[in-house]
Amino acid sequence: MSRRRQIYEGKAKILYEGPEPGTLIQYFKDDATAFNAEKKGTINGKGVINNRISEYVFTRLGNIGIPTHFIRRLNMREQLIRQVEIIPLEVVVRNVAAGSICKRLGLEEGEPLPHSLIEYYYKDDALGDPLVAEEHIACFNWASQDEMQDMAAMAIRINDFIAGMFAAVDIRLVDFKLEFGRLWDGDYSRVILADEISPDGCRLWDMNSGEKLDKDRFRRDLGGEEEAYQEVARRLGVLQNDD
Template identity: 50%
Template sequence: MEKGTLLYEGKAKKLFKTTDPAVVWAEYLNQATALNGLKKDQINGKGELNNQITAYIFDFLNTKEINNHFIKKISSTEQLIQPLEIIPLEVVVRNVAAGSFSKRLGITEGEVLDQPIVEFYYKEDQLDDPMVIDAHINYLGLASDQELAQLRQLALKINQALNELFNSIEIALIDFKVEFGRQKDGSILLADEISPDTCRLWDKKTNEHLDKDIYRRNLGDIVPVYQEVLNRLEKRGK
């Protein structure tokens, strides 16, 4: 199997056709972005770390019967995935108040929520990915009521599995963003990536950030932080 023409280039990865129509070639980039792309830098080693962390987490989710598009990791920065029609929604699950949630609602960052909260955001860069409710999603034709119910259910199942995983390595899962896509038969799979780029992670003992907030808030270098997450995951796997 060989890499073909470029299908898509985003902020964090490139996707390519392959000689197998059932396989897409994903290449993780060293680009870091924040504030909807207003802040952007090249950071050596970032793509490799996110590729490896995502591969580990998606393999773990498979053991929890959470189907996803991941096939296998083929190099330090590349993996093979299934082709999907991506649903243009970011599904965010929040366990602890932080970031925009705290600012929007005036809730102190770090306050544990009574139960996980699921939010939807419309994936549209020109609109800065606005938060949307079911009525907006229906009006825009982004997903059916049945699909929305499934996305919520899957997001909460993923949350439960990720909490188990991160708790085992002394990391608190504050919140995270996931994306989903449709297969040709209409079934829905988890897509994109799960990494410190898409999760807010705090060390359980020190509350230190182990995620992209290090970059967003100019707190230091994200590479050693992401490496720490990978090291803990790999140590857990032994």
């Protein structure tokens, strides 16, 4: 079989040229990184599970009218996606204090926030993805005002929907990261959800025990990351071996 042309290789995924113009193939690796790639490792089977979980979440979001890059899953590790121009921002939604906000503001991990928060980080590995204000985004023209409004509105809807989706399987959605892209049609573009939604980019805690079911197991050397990812997939009902 001939190899497809590689377009981009990230820390956890590879993008290949797709079968038709305007499409790409997103391949999910088992590689895991943390702390801006200072810590590297693998989580066996992670790519297969994240492909399934992200397919499931993006499909459900598509069903409620959130436009996404997802077209269809191709096999265990690959999905067909629409080619977009990635907006250089990581959009983080937080419901409960954890991770960097605890360090930055001296909050206790697990403190519920008075209301959900949206934060923006500038995607730049060399700078370690710094937190930025909307003023920076406008000043440096990383996204337009319209695009910011669209991203914020989608982030709130996505949070409401997937927090409920996870709560239904006894998982608390603490926080998560989204990426958006511009889908071009001639001279015009619209913003759609891109990248992935999986335990790599979410904090997911068991509702009863508080057990962490996400990449913090890897970040903090807690062990059991494979089992944690599998548990999320199992609860969502997406772990079938039909290919």
